[in-house]
Amino acid sequence: MPSQVKRLILLFGIAAAALVLVRFLLVPDSFGRYGHYRADAVDEVAGMEIRYAGHLLCQECHDDVDAVKSGSMHEAVSCEACHGPGNEHAEDPFENRLSAPRGRRRCAYCHSYNPSRPTGFPQIEPDEHGGEEPCITCHNPHQPEPLVGIEDCEACHTEIAKTKSKSHHLSLHCTTCHATQERHPGAPREMRPDKPRTRSFCGQCHGEDASSPETIPRVDMATHGEDYLCWQCHYPHFPEGRR
Ligand code: HEC
Ligand code: HEC
Numbered sequence: 001m002p003s004q005v006k007r008l009i010l011l012f013g014i015a016a017a018a019l020v021l022v023r024f025l026l027v028p029d030s031f032g033r034y035g036h037y038r039a040d041a042v043d044e045v046a047g048m049e050i051r052y053a054g055h056l057l058c059q060e061c062h063d064d065v066d067a068v069k070s071g072s073m074h075e076a077v078s079c080e081a082c083h084g085p086g087n088e089h090a091e092d093p094f095e096n097r098l099s100a101p102r103g104r105r106r107c108a109y110c111h112s113y114n115p116s117r118p119t120g121f122p123q124i125e126p127d128e129h130g131g132e133e134p135c136i137t138c139h140n141p142h143q144p145e146p147l148v149g150i151e152d153c154e155a156c157h158t159e160i161a162k163t164k165s166k167s168h169h170l171s172l173h174c175t176t177c178h179a180t181q182e183r184h185p186g187a188p189r190e191m192r193p194d195k196p197r198t199r200s201f202c203g204q205c206h207g208e209d210a211s212s213p214e215t216i217p218r219v220d221m222a223t224h225g226e227d228y229l230c231w232q233c234h235y236p237h238f239p240e241g242r243r
């Protein structure tokens, strides 16, 4: 008999012995009772600690939150997808507090740009969107409706719209700064929208005595770049100021 055949027979012998060994030593007793799997697994899984309560239970006590959330774009997102497992909390809400994801990370988990997400799913680039502020300073997590309606301007002024959406001015409508005639889209070069002309236009929000929300940074209009128009230094669709 040639030596390579002997070696082959030896190899088969070892494999067969290993199979027998594994079958009797390693295969669990309950394997095969109900079919091709381990029957004990059913009891083990049933005995696991229950960690999630399900949104129906949350709604029983937090019907105010549910009322806001249902019908919103987050209707299909379960409470515990954001707040984490809540079964212990549902059993004793005062003893086991649940926290809220007030930072940026949890939201980015679903909304950061990823080409494998379905077409049209709302996605953002977390490093470029909304500065460093928590998402909830601008979006209500229980009712995250679009903050700026789809603007008719985007179709033609795509670059500007895209630039603005990555800037600190993302929450401003185009029409806040450009009074636009209804007929502009039909005759864009004849019907030209207005453009800001004076420093005081920007001062409405950025002047020290402006009545705009406090989070908007202020400058002293009398001394800040006083000899120039604001947009000679700041691109209005992507204004940069903070060092
Ligand atoms: C039995 C009623 C009950 C159920 C069920 C319940 N909660 Fe609560 N929840 C409460 C109460 C009461 C508080 C206030 C606790 C406190 O102030 O110490 C609370 C507080 C919270 C808070 C903290 C709010 C804050 O200010 O930080 C969150 C978040 C929350 N619940 C989410 C949930 C979620 C998610 C579920 C479902 C898994 C759920 N709750 C189920 C009664 C309930
Ligand atoms: C998309 C993520 C998300 C989902 C889904 C969500 N929450 Fe919240 N929830 C938050 C965040 C973030 C806060 C903190 C809001 C804040 O501090 O302004 C919050 C706050 C709360 C609070 C504190 C009180 C309040 O009204 O601000 C309660 C209670 C609560 N959520 C319960 C629920 C329940 C119940 C559900 C399901 C019906 C739910 N949440 C679904 C993210 C979520």
Ligand code: HEC
Binding pocket: 073, 074, 076, 077, 081, 082, 101, 106, 107, 108, 109, 110, 111, 120, 121, 122, 135, 136, 139, 140, 141, 144, 145, 146, 147
């Ligand atoms: C578990 C996944 C999930 C998490 C976590 C989540 N979202 Fe959403 N979000 C969704 C889904 C699903 C929609 C609806 C998409 C649709 O209808 O096309 C949505 C819609 C939105 C929209 C509306 C987008 C538009 O078209 O204008 C905003 C804004 C938003 N979410 C913000 C947030 C914020 C802020 C948080 C964190 C507090 C958050 N999301 C956490 C899944 C999630």
Ligand code: HEC
Binding pocket: 151, 152, 153, 154, 155, 156, 157, 174, 175, 178, 180, 184, 185, 186, 188, 189, 192, 193, 194, 195
């Ligand atoms: C159908 C396409 C279209 C739409 C929709 C559209 N524009 Fe325009 N827009 C143009 C064109 C073309 C010009 C001229 C560009 C040029 O002359 O270089 C223009 C010019 C402008 C200018 C510059 C005017 C000037 O004198 O320099 C502004 C500001 C402007 N558009 C704002 C808007 C705003 C705001 C909206 C939405 C409310 C909008 N546009 C919608 C096509 C469009």
Ligand code: HEC
Binding pocket: 104, 105, 107, 108, 111, 122, 123, 124, 126, 129, 130, 131, 133, 134, 135, 136, 137, 138, 139, 146, 147, 148, 164, 165, 166, 170, 171, 172
């Ligand atoms: C400074 C305010 C601000 C902050 C902070 C902010 N957003 Fe937004 N977000 C907006 C505005 C305004 C829009 C609508 C304009 C746009 O689509 O560019 C928007 C749009 C979105 C959209 C819809 C995008 C689309 O293409 O439909 C999603 C999703 C979103 N934000 C999620 C988030 C998440 C997640 C965070 C935190 C990581 C966050 N936002 C932080 C203001 C903000």
Ligand code: HEC
Binding pocket: 153, 154, 157, 160, 161, 164, 169, 172, 173, 174, 175, 176, 177, 178, 195, 196, 231, 236, 237
């Ligand atoms: C904060 C105010 C502000 C907002 C918001 C704004 N613009 Fe402007 N825009 C200006 C100013 C100021 C100028 C004039 C710049 C100059 O003359 O150099 C301008 C110029 C323009 C021009 C002329 C060409 C150019 O690039 O200079 C177009 C077109 C335009 N804007 C379109 C838009 C569109 C579309 C939007 C919304 C996506 C928008 N703007 C939002 C302030 C704004």
Ligand code: HEC
Binding pocket: 131, 168, 169, 171, 172, 176, 196, 201, 202, 203, 204, 205, 206, 212, 215, 216, 217, 230, 231, 234, 236, 239, 240, 241, 242
């Ligand atoms: C309707 C109010 C409004 C008007 C008008 C306005 N801005 Fe702003 N501006 C804002 C808001 C909101 C922010 C973002 C504040 C934040 O990040 O919290 C901002 C931020 C800025 C910043 C700071 C950016 C940074 O890096 O922090 C500069 C610079 C700026 N705007 C310049 C201008 C100029 C130039 C004009 C005039 C063409 C103008 N703004 C008109 C509301 C306005």
Ligand code: HEC
Binding pocket: 199, 200, 202, 203, 206, 207, 217, 218, 219, 221, 224, 225, 226, 227, 228, 229, 230, 231, 232, 233, 234, 240, 241, 242, 243
């Ligand atoms: C000569 C150039 C120049 C002109 C003109 C100018 N700026 Fe600035 N601006 C700057 C520089 C540089 C910074 C950043 C350094 C600093 O804070 O002084 C800045 C910062 C800012 C900031 C951010 C301040 C903060 O605390 O975060 C705002 C808002 C601002 N400018 C608005 C305006 C407005 C509104 C006008 C028109 C009235 C204007 N700027 C005109 C150069 C200019």
